[in-house]
Amino acid sequence: NSYITSASFSGMAISLLIFAMTIQHYFLIRAFWYKAGLYSPNSQNHLGDLINKISFANINKDPYSLDDLDHASISDAITCAICMILTFSTLVGRIQFLETFLLTFFGTFFYELNFQLFFRLRISDIGYGMRLFLFAGLAGFFAGILLEKR
Secondary structure, three states: OHHHHHHHHHHHHHHHHHHHHHHHHHHHHHHHHHHOOOOOOOOOOOHHHHHOOEEOOOOOOOOOOOOOOOOEEHHHHHHHHHHHHHHHHOOOOOOOHHHHHHHHHHHHHHHHHHHHHHHHOOOOOHHHHHHHHHHHHHHHHHHHHHHOOO
């Protein structure tokens, strides 16, 4: 019984670690893509422009009303963190802490790229269902292939 308790605590601790690292990485990666001009074809922005536009939710924000998505919300970051935890659930027992850090960094990088595909193709994703579960499943699948472990 003590082994089961310590294993479940370890799983919860790693999930919390993934959640915290993803929240931190999300705004940095979003600022990177914003600075790279992915959000606007005529972008001449600075990294500080996006950091000043962080809000708690997507209330009264319609990303399809403008061609430039200039808004980052905490709810988007939490969705990305949940997506990374779901991706990790396909890799439990096969990765350690360094791979967990790389998962949160590169996973967030590609999550935001995936979000831009949804934004540019005007795919309506009410409630983050497709972004969360579709991306998490595919990211876990490809991460498993990259690890080459069974």
